[in-house]
Structure formats: structure tokens, C-alpha cells
Amino acid sequence: MNAFPAALAKAAHGLDIAWDATVPREVRRHIRTGDYRGHTGGLARGYVQANLAILPRDYADEFLRFCQRNPKPCPLLAVSEPGDPRLPGLAEDLDIRTDISSYRVFRDGEYDGDVVNIEDLWQEDFVVFALGCSFSFEEPLVDAGLRLRHWEDGSVCPMFLTDIECAPAGRFRGRMVVSMRPFTPADAIKAVQITSRYPRVHGAPVHLSMPELIGIEDVGRAWQGDDPVLTADEMPVFWACGVTPQVAIRSARPPLAITHTPAHMLVTDRRNASLAVG
Amino acid sequence: MNAFPAALAKAAHGLDIAWDATVPREVRRHIRTGDYRGHTGGLARGYVQANLAILPRDYADEFLRFCQRNPKPCPLLAVSEPGDPRLPGLAEDLDIRTDISSYRVFRDGEYDGDVVNIEDLWQEDFVVFALGCSFSFEEPLVDAGLRLRHWEDGSVCPMFLTDIECAPAGRFRGRMVVSMRPFTPADAIKAVQITSRYPRVHGAPVHLSMPELIGIEDVGRAWQGDDPVLTADEMPVFWACGVTPQVAIRSARPPLAITHTPAHMLVTDRRNASLAVG
Numbered sequence: 001m002n003a004f005p006a007a008l009a010k011a012a013h014g015l016d017i018a019w020d021a022t023v024p025r026e027v028r029r030h031i032r033t034g035d036y037r038g039h040t041g042g043l044a045r046g047y048v049q050a051n052l053a054i055l056p057r058d059y060a061d062e063f064l065r066f067c068q069r070n071p072k073p074c075p076l077l078a079v080s081e082p083g084d085p086r087l088p089g090l091a092e093d094l095d096i097r098t099d100i101s102s103y104r105v106f107r108d109g110e111y112d113g114d115v116v117n118i119e120d121l122w123q124e125d126f127v128v129f130a131l132g133c134s135f136s137f138e139e140p141l142v143d144a145g146l147r148l149r150h151w152e153d154g155s156v157c158p159m160f161l162t163d164i165e166c167a168p169a170g171r172f173r174g175r176m177v178v179s180m181r182p183f184t185p186a187d188a189i190k191a192v193q194i195t196s197r198y199p200r201v202h203g204a205p206v207h208l209s210m211p212e213l214i215g216i217e218d219v220g221r222a223w224q225g226d227d228p229v230l231t232a233d234e235m236p237v238f239w240a241c242g243v244t245p246q247v248a249i250r251s252a253r254p255p256l257a258i259t260h261t262p263a264h265m266l267v268t269d270r271r272n273a274s275l276a277v278g
Numbered sequence: 279m280n281a282f283p284a285a286l287a288k289a290a291h292g293l294d295i296a297w298d299a300t301v302p303r304e305v306r307r308h309i310r311t312g313d314y315r316g317h318t319g320g321l322a323r324g325y326v327q328a329n330l331a332i333l334p335r336d337y338a339d340e341f342l343r344f345c346q347r348n349p350k351p352c353p354l355l356a357v358s359e360p361g362d363p364r365l366p367g368l369a370e371d372l373d374i375r376t377d378i379s380s381y382r383v384f385r386d387g388e389y390d391g392d393v394v395n396i397e398d399l400w401q402e403d404f405v406v407f408a409l410g411c412s413f414s415f416e417e418p419l420v421d422a423g424l425r426l427r428h429w430e431d432g433s434v435c436p437m438f439l440t441d442i443e444c445a446p447a448g449r450f451r452g453r454m455v456v457s458m459r460p461f462t463p464a465d466a467i468k469a470v471q472i473t474s475r476y477p478r479v480h481g482a483p484v485h486l487s488m489p490e491l492i493g494i495e496d497v498g499r500a501w502q503g504d505d506p507v508l509t510a511d512e513m514p515v516f517w518a519c520g521v522t523p524q525v526a527i528r529s530a531r532p533p534l535a536i537t538h539t540p541a542h543m544l545v546t547d548r549r550n551a552s553l554a555v556g
Contacts, residue, residue, distance in 0.1 A: 185485045192470040193482060204471060207463045209487040209513050235487055278556045 025093060027267045032098045037116060039263040040101065041135065048201075048272055049265035050077055050090070050130040051242035052100060053249065054118075054258040057082045060127035062170030066248055067129070069167035073176050073244030075200045077270075080128035087130055090268040096128050102261035106246075109253035114261045121258065132201035133242055133265055134179060136272045140194050146187050149228065157181065158222035159241055163215025164206070166244065171252035178206060178238040180219065182230045188237050195239065197276045207238040214238065303371060305545045310376045315394060317541040318379065319413065326479075326550055327543035328355055328368070329409040329520040330378060331527065332396075332536040335360045338405035340448030344526055345407070347445035351454050351522030353478045355548075358406035365408055368546040374406050380539035384524075387531035392539045399536065409520055410479030411543055412457060414550045418472050424465050427506065435459065436500035437519055441493025442484070444522065449530035455521040456484060458497065460512040469515055475554045485516040492516065 017036070020026050024044040030036040040049055055063050060082070067074035078087045085096045097119045105112045105121065115121070134157070138148055150157040157179050164176040183191055188208055196204040211219040219236050221227055224243065230236060249257050260266060295314070298304050302322040308314040318327055333341050338360070345352035356365045363374045375397045383390045383399065393399070412435070416426055428435040435457050442454040461469055466486055474482040489497040497514050499505055502521065508514060527535050538544060 185487055185491065189470055189482055189484075189486065192467055193474050196471050196474075204467055206467075208467065209463055210511070213463060213511055233488070233491055 024091065024267045024269050028091065028094065028099045031101045031267075032095070034116070037101050040265045040267055041263055044267050046139070046271055046273070048077070048090070048268045048270040048275065049133050049135045050268060051133050051245070052096070052258070052260040052266050053129040053131065053245050054096070054126050055129070055249070055254055056123060056256065057125040057127055059171070059252060059254040059257070060129075062172055062252070063129065063245075063248075065169035066166070066172035067131070067245075069169055070176075070244070071199070072202060072206055072240035073166065073242065075132035075202060076129065077132050077200060078128075078130040082127050083124040085122065085126075085128065087128060090130060090266070090270055092269070094268070096266070097122050100260050100264060100266055102264040104259045104261045106249060106254075106257040106259070108255060109250040109257075118258055121256070123256070130266055130268070131242055131245065132198075132275070134202055134239060135265070136201035136275060137195045137198045137239075139272050140198070140276075141191060144190060144194055146183065146190060146194075149182055150226070156225035158226060158228045159224040159243055160211075160216045160219075160238070161223045161247075162238075166248065172248040174244070174247040174251045176206070177223070177241040177243040177247060178214070179225075179241040180222075180228060180236045180238050182228060182234040183237050184233050185235060188235055191237055197278050199277060200275045202239050202242070205237050206240050209235045211236055211238070302369065302545045302547050306369065306372065306377045309379045309545075310373070312394070315379050318543045318545055319541055322545050324417070324550055326355070326368070326546045326548040326553065327411050327413045328546060329411050329523070330374070330536070330538040330544050331407040331409065331523050332374070332404050333407070333527070333532055334401060334534065335403040335405055337449070337530060337532040337535070338407075340450055340530070341407065341523075341526075343447035344444070344450035345409070345523075347447055348454075348522070349477070350481055350484055350518035351444065351520065353410035353480060354407065355410050355478060356406075356408040360405050361402045363400065363404075363406065365406060368408055368544070368548055370547070372546070374544070375400050378538050378542060378544055380542040382537045382539045384527060384532075384535040384537070386533060387528045387535075396536055399534070401534070408544055408546070409523065410476075410553070411520055412480055412517060413543065414479035414553060415473045415476045415517075417550050418476070418554075419469055422468060422472055424461065424469060424472075427460055428504070434503035436504060436506045437502040437521055438489075438494045438497075438516070439501045439525075440516075444526065450526040452522070452525040452529045454484070455501070455519040455525060456492070456516040457503075457519040458506060458514045458516050460506060460508045461515050462511050463513060466513055466515050473517065475556050477555060478553045480517050480520070483515050484518050487513045489514055489516070
């Protein structure tokens, strides 16, 4: 899920956090105890944050194949054993039922409210999926000197529903959602180079310039997030977005499915730099 | 120097070459003896071909600094010892005075004709520069399944003089020349990824889309090479071009300077794949 670390960090700091929000284990502990219910952008900088999807086993195999066939919008970081709420590859102490600051519940594919933990909703046939998130590639972009509009003005990164059909798998299908960041051509080239090193967090852009070629009629009007402003020397650069699996879940209509609430990500102990290849 | 391998290969084959033109040493031997005076595109596929610049020692140090400061248009593969016509790092048998099929002579920065060898022009203070050429990155683009318009229609890759000023060094200065290849956005992203692996042969593009931002008023009219045709779903992608040093040599006005004639490259024993990084 794309979000807005500058604004979020401000929001987080505005909460007057008295504990060390740079340590992922501390972030999880304060979320688990109910001390912290906010956004995770700007927290535990340098560490991987992940998109969350929880599905009943009957749907999980199909969703796993959907992710395998659509690695750019659905880059799989970890999958749990059925019924197991832990993902020890991402953090040893992690309990997925309590460690997200806000969960989103879907029943029969329809949104059914947000909750602060899922202990009561947990099922023995649940499978947990953690998917890479653009936070991880935005950090090296900024470290390389590129400027991210939504970090600077505290807006929400704009997202668009494209006409690019994902490869279907069983009941999971749908069009790809993309996030958009404006760059000058020279910076767009650098952004391709840098994000290509992070295939496990969406990787290289899927498209740049000419938004009409992927079904975006007005790049000034976001489908989700804030409407972007592009200057005359900038082009829109589009990355596959972690909202795509939510579109596929709506299409598959499982009786119960749970994701994170946008910007309330799973905070892990993996370092972003550990995901780099090449 | 950008050229047009499809057309050149045809031209070469049209010459009914009886020897093995896939072996760089054979190509050089037949050029050296005067058997072959044609283009080198399509010959010795898989091996590095290079741009050539030969300058008097009094200018060579400044040109070396010019290359160091402008590695994208002037990626240095090899520099000779002063007065030494060999570049053993590129080919053990190489004699730069005889092994190019056509040389271009500049006196006081002005074009003064093409010659088939430079034994009579050779000076004891000459320094030889071999610079990377786009042939080396076009091959992996095609191997990756991308289509190069100028390969397919046998045209000359279009070049443009930009308003991008190179970093000057002594008497060498001038604007950057770029070559242009049209791609769909998805292929443009792949082309950035692939050519980024070849920094010693111009590397990643310097610009894409919006040609007016680098001083190109009409991308349909080439400064050198053939006028390009872009389809509605293509954008222009621009790479720094090995013609740039010739612009800088014209500006520096050395009493005598020698380059290769366009498309008559230095054929080396280095493999293109050996230049890849990452």
C-alpha cells in the first residue's frame, strides 16, 4: 500500500511517542498492547513494511498462484503455514493476529469495517500472506537524491486502476492498480535503475509517460490517494501497486478475508537493503 | 558511432565475403591487407566495436580529462602510450594505423577527407583513444527480444545535437550528441534496465520522452542519420552518442586529429558480454 511517510512521520511524531519508534520490535510491541493505533509510515525507517492478506485455506492456494503469476503487483515476501499466525522469516516475535495497528475485514468480497485485532476472527484454516510494499523502494529513491512529491507535500501517493488485466488464477482476477510518482526524464531513468534492484517490493515501473496507453484517461485525477500535480518537465511514472490483491479478493469473494488498513502496514525485522539484488 | 547493422550486414554479405567474418582477428587481417574496406556493422557479432580518436600528445591529456568528465558520451575503453599504435588490451595483433577500414582526418578541427590507412600520417606524439560504441548495447537489447527500428528497416539510427553542455576540459567542449531509438513504454523500461548494465558503452539513456526538454525541437528530423518514424504507442529514448567527441575535437582545433569514418569501427577481441556489470 502506498502512503505518505512525511505526513505520517509528522502524524506519528505528533502523537508524542515516548518509546523508540525506530526499532521494529518496539513498534510491534506497542501495537500489540494497544498503545499505538496509528499509521506506520516513518516508523522503523530502514526496515521492510509489508502488505497483508489473510485468506481461508480453500482460497489460499489459488491466491498463491495469483501472486506467482503477477509478481509485480503481488510480490510475495512470506506465506504462513495454514492456521499459523506467525511469520518467523519476517520477525521472530510476530503474531499476525495482534501486531497490525488496524485490520480491514472483507466478507464475501465486500468491505465490512476495520478492527484493531483479529483474535476473535482468527480461523484454523487461515493462511497469511505478506507482500512487498513501495515504502521499501521509496527509501532508496530518496537516499539517491530523488524527490518524492508525496513525501514533500504530505499528500497520499496517487493510485490508478489500469486496463492491464492480471493473469487470473482460479477465482482471483482483476485489473492492475498502479501508484504514480512524477519525475523529470533523467530522474525517471534513475528511478527505473534503482527500483529494478528491488523486485520483491514491486520492482521496476510497469509504465511511464503516455498514461492513456494503460487506460488512464486523466492522470490529474487519482482513483485513490490525492490528485497529483505534474510540472511541465515531469512525466508520470507508474509502479504496480499492492492494492491490486484487494481488487482480486473482491473478485474472488471469499466468505472472510482480512487485509491491513491502508498505511497500517506489517512492520518487520527485515532490512530494506536486504531485499536489493544486483 | 551509431549505425545500422541490418543494412550493413546485408551490405557486407552483398560483398560476397569468402573469409570468416565472424572472427575479429580475421576482420582486422582483411582490413589490414586492403581486402576489405566496408562497414563493420554485422561483422564479428558478439565482439566489442569501438569509436576511435587519435590526437597529438599536447591535446591528449585534455581529451582524457574530457572523457573522464563525460563518461556517458565518451566511455573510454582503452588509451595507448604516446607514440604507440597498439592497444593490446583490446586485441594483441592490433595496429591502429592499418586496422580500420576507413579513417577520417581533421586538420585544425575541420574535416579533411577519409583515408584507408594512416601510416603516412602517423606521428610519434599520437595518443590513441578507443571509446565504447552503441553496437555493444544494441546486441543485448535485441537478444532480450526488443525490436530496433533501424535494424529492422535498414535505416541509420537518428542522432540529434542537444542543448546539454558537456563538462569542458581545456580546449575540449561542446554539446552532447544523442542517438534515438523509439520504444513502447514497457520496452523503454526494459531498455533502461539492460543498457544500465553497460556503462562502458554509453550505459543507460540520458533522456526519454519530451525531446524539447533537451533542445530537440522536432524529433522527426534527425541531425545525422535517417529521420525516425515513431508510432502512436512509442516514445523516443535518447542515449549519449559517440559522435560527441568529434564535436569536441572540432571545438579544440588540434592541428591534426584522426577518427574512424562513421560505421567503420575498430573491431576488437573483447566480447560484448565481458563489459556487463551487475
